[in-house]
Amino acid sequence: MRMPYLDLFTPSFLFYATHHCASTYWQYFRFSVGGMSDVSEIKGHRRTYVGAMPGKIIQCLKKTKTENPLILIDEIDKLGRGWQGDPASALLELLDPEQNVNFLDHYLDVTVDLSRVLFITTANQLDTIPEPLRDRMEVIEVSGYVEEEKLAIAKRYLLPLATRNCGLDDNRLLIDDNAIKRLIKQYCRESGVRNLQKHIEKIVRKVAYQLVNAEKDPPILVNSDNLTTYVGQPIWTSDRLYDSITPPGVVMGLAWTSMGGSVLYIECTNKKPKYFYQSTNTTDSHSDSSSDSEEVSNKKGILQVTGSLGKVMKESISIAHTFATQFAASGAPCFSTTTVTDNDSADSNNNQEQCMLNPTESSKAALFLQESDIHLHVPQGATPKVCILFIYLLYFK
Known part of the structure; x- marks a missing residue:
């Protein structure tokens, strides 16, 4: 039975690989490939060159004096590439069970059977590992310390x-x-x-x-x-920006970091003053309004996004804004808050607010989204934020 080759993926090196490999009964050998850009480091130099020597794999067999050692290849996600070859392509032969039976070292110029060797690699990022190389390994995600x-x-x-x-x-x-x-x-x-x-x-x-x-x-x-x-002074003072219920225009989302899951606040506000909408309502009610009022009412709003957001997140925000505008303009009923008065009691404190469907609110919402200058911000602007799918909500009162 051929042993699978493992890739320990962790956001930060946690000493797991070193301690676990050293605590086994296997003969252990470790070498780092971070920044390596020479294929000869793995497959050896030809003996015609001055100062030629075998590659790391043959040196491992020489040091451990066994044919089935445990080899730890560290920082495989930081492989380099230069005019001397591509080390990632050289590792394909090394980690492929169909090819490493006849592994050829340039210095020895004879085939070596590496099918009994157990390879373990470590990486901090999976995206930088070439896809053909990653397919030859079994990825194990190691979580961080609590x-x-x-x-x-x-x-x-x-x-x-x-x-x-x-x-x-x-x-x-x-x-x-x-x-x-x-x-x-x-x-x-x-x-x-x-x-x-x-x-x-x-x-x-x-x-x-x-x-x-x-x-x-x-x-x-x-x-x-x-x-x-x-x-010195602490870098992070609190996990929550809002101790109580979030105000209108602020929603909470989930984010993933190297520490695990965290809460991400999404803040949104309208930059146009209140008199803009008063001028717009006056223009709609009086047909003989001035040209200045018509110019103000026909002005289209803009959407400003800040917070070191990635390209995919910005596109998702634009899509969500377009969908919300078109959904409101299609005549879909929107919720509005109305005050219900208890006629049986003279006490005004018995008045209750209820959220009811109001079809007339859809046109107002569509006009608001079309003509408002909306500014959306995600706090901690120094931290880049990249994700595959990003959905944001707008709350207006």
């Missing part, structure tokens, strides 16, 4: 490593769990722990500086209150 896992990694591994590198004892620095949790939530929103490691090392270095200058006596406690003294 908050509890990051807290355990920071306490058991990152903090002891940082204190040891700075020459500090364990009793000289104490970091509260709440401080680490605040680091994770407000400073290090990522799937891995690289940024968290940098912040912990920054804290340890500042504590070591304070101890050397005798500014504070050990042990130094770092908690959530004095955390900003060591790492």
Whole structure:
């Protein structure tokens, strides 16, 4: 039975592949292909060249001294391509079960059977991997760390490593769990722990500086209150922009990031002043209106989109706006809010608002969408937003 070749896909390298491969009983060999643009690195150099040597695969067999090792090919999504060949095309022969039985290395110039070798590759993005190469692998998506896992990694591994590198004892620095949790939530929103490691090392270095200058006596406690003294102001302060019910013109959507699912707010407002519509209504009611009023009423509205949105999202917004305008202009009944008064009671507080179908509201809605200057914005404009399907809702009161 031929073993499948695995591709571990994760938004950020999580040390899964290295630790899992090293903990097995297989002979383990790892090499990175990030930025590799020379086919000879994989298939070897011909012996006619000065300084020729075998490729990485033959070097692996030489080092492990077995015919069925475990080979980890790291950063396969960052393969380069130059005048010396295409390494991705060279990997096709290596990862194809029908061809790697007779793998030919240019240095040895003899065929080598690689059918018993287990190949595992790692990647951060699947889009940059060539389609023929991706079809030869079984893709396994590895999720990122959750908050509890990051807290355990920071306490058991990152903090002891940082204190040891700075020459500090364990009793000289104490970091509260709440401080680490605040680091994770407000400073290090990522799937891995690289940024968290940098912040912990920054804290340890500042504590070591304070101890050397005798500014504070050990042990130094770092908690959530004095955390900003060591790492500065937080980058993210809150997950919600609106604490209560969203106002008219704001809707909530779902987004996917390297941390998982998150809430995305979509804000929409009308840029034209209220007197514009008053002038429009006056023009419709009086046929002998001035030319200026007619010019204002015939002005078509525009749709402005901001927030670092992708091309597909902008096209989806334009389609949704066109559909909403045509749907309202087709005479479809729209909902309107009416006040119902209780005649049996003299108390005006018993009045209730009900949402009822009103066919006359469709023409007003169509006119509003056609003549309004609508500005749609998605917060966090510095973050690019790309998706396949994007639907937005417009709420007007």
